[in-house]
Amino acid sequence: MDRYERIIALDRHLRAARRPVTVAHLQDELGCSRATVYRDIAFLRDALMAPVVGDGEAGFHYDKAEAERFELPGLWLSSEELHALLAAQQLLARSSGGMLSSALAPLQQRVEKLLDAQSGGKRWPLERVRVLPHRGRRMDEHVFRIVASAVLDRRQLAFDYRARTTDEKTRRTVSPQRLTHYRDNWYLDAWDEDREALRSFSIDRIGGARLLDAAARDVDEAALDAHLAGSYGIFAGSPKGWATIRFSAKAARWVADERWHSQQQGRFLPDGRYELKLPYSVPRELLMDVLQYGADAEIVEPLALREQLRAHLQLALANYQDD
Template sequence: MDRYERITALHRTLKAARYPVTVPRLQEELGCSRATVYRDLAFLRDALMAPVVGDGEAGFRYDTSDGARFELPGLWLNSEELYALLAAQQLLSRTTGGVLSGALAPLQQRVESLLAEQAGGKRWPVERVRVIPHRTRRMDEHAFRSVCTAVLERRQLAFDYRARSTDQRTRRTVSPQRITHYRDNWYLDAWDHERDGLRSFSVDRITAARALDDAARDIAEDELNQHLAGSYGIFSGPPKGTATILFSAKAARWVADEHWHSQQQGRFLPDGRYELKIPYSAPRELLMDVLHYGSDAEIVEPPALREQAKSLLALALSNYDR
């Protein structure tokens, strides 16, 4: 963990401790050396004015004799923690009038109290930070509940599915494996019994869903990840190739810091451009994301994927020839 995370963890440990905490215990909890523990204690006491008392033999604690509670100043959450709390707070605040609103009220209060701790005990100004949903789709809430029930109760699920790619409606019987939230939308990872293979279904395209009495077939998590997370995008499948994409020097300032896939490989070229290699199976989603960069991105390999990008660009350009 980095220094901010260590200071936060150290503060939480000392704040919760009823008795002095020894240096070996702090080393174990913070995952650092003895010298680092002493440096962090000194920073907490001298720079942040925390009431740290004690010594290396008896241990350290917060002095609460004056009845005051010390809180870290400013923002000490990391980006992922802040996003998780704010997303939870905003999602819970929008859950009103449903069967869960009353049950979730204590959870919302707890989240808001955690945010308040970051503001020194005062109300956290939630309106100063925004979490904006992006391209969220409408869905059949009954279908969503049926899907989640089948996943959690490990029962087979039957439903009608209208695929966006073909616009055809089919009846599916599947063994649900897990529900996935990806790019602000929900997907069902499942074993499709008719097609005898793993598939991902967009939940907003599911209707007439019904949990069956038959037990779901369980697929090992390693197999799920290998099949569904091995390539780029939500509808990935096992990798069929590796795409090589060149980004302009301007776009490189963004792309070099972006996480596209767990197995991506990237490097800066001498002229400032950025080369990104990504394993992929179904090219559709990858093509959409690359074309999002317009003239700042070029697919170099494989040739088939490059030709697909050229065809899509030609079709897009033809819309402006009328």
Template sequence: MERIERIHALHRILTGARYPVTVPRLQEELECSRATVYRDLAYLRDQLMAPVIGNGEAGFRYDPEDSHRFELPGLWLSSDELHSLLAAQQLMLRSGGGVLANALAPLQQRIEKLLDDHAGGRRVPVERVRVVAHRTRRLEETAFRHVATAVLDRRQLVFDYRARSTDQLTRRTVSPQRLTHYRDNWYLDAFDHDRDALRSFAVDRISAARQLEEVARDVPNEELDRQLASSYGIFSGTPKGWATIVFSAKAARWVADEHWHSQQEGRFLPDGRYELKIPFSSGRELLMDVLHYGSDAEITAPPSLREQARALLSLAISNYDRDPV
């Protein structure tokens, strides 16, 4: 839990407490150490001027005579809340004068009022915080509308799909399951009737989409997660093994704080390097992310994935063994 979130949580606990709250209970609810509890209490009392009374033996609470007059100052947003706020604002700006503009106008006003209320009436310059889209692909809006409508209406969908890996065009009939936004791009998780299996489709590769009258076949969420979210990457599938990547001591400072997968296992090695283990099925996306670190990352297991990485690096080097065309 981040410090801002802890201070917010601590304020809520003390505000609602009729009797002193013990330090062990604060440790449990704030998920932090005893020393951190005392630091946060001191910050709340000395810096934010909160009416904190009590001691380490009896516990802490707000002074009943002053608690009703105290509020946390300024704007308090977690990183997730700030990102969500900015995403909502960008959505409204991108809608322009389209169908969503009038519908989203009240939401824009509520967001602005929320910011004003939490900032004590002063204007919050949200435009000074940016959310930058990275490597966003061109998306055909007509195809996206057909896909999204089929997902929400629970109807089967037929479309042409040109695979990016092979450039092969096929006609697919599917039961849409979920629409997923991943790394600034949209994907359709669906049950492919011709292949009798779950598949993920990049929406930007879909064309000539048409919703059918037939009701979509529903796949339980547990099955979707097991087949589509249990391994690394958007095209994961059922895990076939675990990949082990060792990062240099320099890269370790970044990787140790990164979330690659819900089941990842990481540890610092005695020499300062960082070892990361991840379940994977297809190594394509994992290799792309590992190679992003260049010489600061080395795949040590399994041998087949290590060989794939070596082959890709050899091909990349061969491009520089000749003069540019």
């Protein structure tokens, strides 16, 4: 057992013992060496301030009067939980291009202290946990903090938004609903007060953000899910139809294990290919993802979506025509 489990077991044995417990008995119960027993006793007594009395000759026990007032610290982690926290620490430190590092620095310091306390001075090989952000966009940390505050404080938010497709700048007043982290980028799902509709905004395109005094309008969770997660992609909207995509037998080994959408339907065909069906509204993102598979993917239906992909491929091919 690891140190956490030994300390828990040691506390249990000393608390239940009616007479001093010998080191030999603790060795058997904890499955460790004599030296480890002494180290754990010292840690329990000196670091955790447990009322341990006795010595190695007569045995150890708790002072009965003090034992009733002593409890182990509230947050202890098993070795598996500690390792998971270690991985989460690296994700926090390295994801989003470091954008959250200063905003969450106090939490980061607490995590590091907890890891140090439970590692007993052991050095953890942090370089063995790799986090590789993919296509993350640059974002203003100050804007992110204001947006996050609006979401959590349930206050309306005003900001300038520059649409990526048209580069047009508009002033928006919204009731924030959710923060969404999608493909290494952050989005704000909100009720647009002027347009009276749900919209998703890429936070890296938000500027001049300002908290308002007005309380945010709360949209029902079911309505949020139906609109924002009903179709494929981040700017989902209500589904307009279902797309059927067939992947080659080679690509099927990957696609069959991927989750493209919560309502997707997939099946292997007799020849080893894989057929995927999923709802979509705005085809832009779906087309880009299908294009990543090149000749290993084919949109079967609807015909309009198939023709859109054909047009994309023809335009791309035109870039490689000889002069």
